[in-house]
Amino acid sequence: MIEVQNLTKSYSGVRVVNIPALVINKGETIGLIGNNGAGKTTLFRMILDLIRSDGGEVLSKGANVVQNENWRDYTAAYLDEGFLIDYLTPEEYFYFVGSLHQLTRAHVDEKLSTLTEFFNGEILNKRKYIRDLSKGNQCKVGVAACLLQSPELLMLDEPFANIDPSTQIRLKSILKDAAASGNMTTIVSSHDLSHVTEVCQRILLMEKGKIIKDIHTDANTLKELEEYFSVMQ
């Protein structure tokens, strides 16, 4: 699904991403972890062609994301509030996103009805602009806007960071169901080792721009990662 080849990015002469080779297969659920500044968001931004690499390339279904825009049709991402249109209400935003993907209002409503628990009564019919929602509720809007697109590739940057425990549990369940269906490839970055090991079949550990561990999750993974981070300088 995604292939990264010799990808590099530097800021002020410091390499913040340096990935010689990485393949993410269709249907995989990937957890991207690493301490602050490891390069996770920069990698996300290059996969989404939001910033340009200094060298190398990202291929999505075999096509370079910089040269070919087809990936935009099947990719949904929520990295931060900058992905929202904050002067709209959530409903207006969902219908707008739906319209970009040829979804009627009825389709959007149908999709949203499957997210009632995830919204927990705080998103729809509140007559609030997105900018007036809490950070956690803005995250719910961003994630929901991704899900209503039924994307083949879903990318979420720290989705667990601002949402409450109930929503974390619901989001994990949504991601697990998607993984079980095999129809969606998911890349989730997180600082919460417990959440990512619970949800993701494969964990990529970044340190100083490099992927230094590529682990297929098993019963020992959480302990292994906790030990790794507890002794890291």
Ligand SMILES: Nc1ncnc2c1ncn2[C@@H]1O[C@H](COP(=O)(O)OP(=O)(O)OP(=O)(O)O)[C@@H](O)[C@H]1O
């Ligand atoms: N636009 C920019 N200008 C200068 N430096 C940048 C820029 N964007 C990112 N960096 C630097 O690149 C490095 C990697 O940042 P990045 O945001 O990718 O890390 P991260 O792993 O997502 O971190 P965090 O867990 O804190 O979100 C950091 O040192 C950061 O300061």
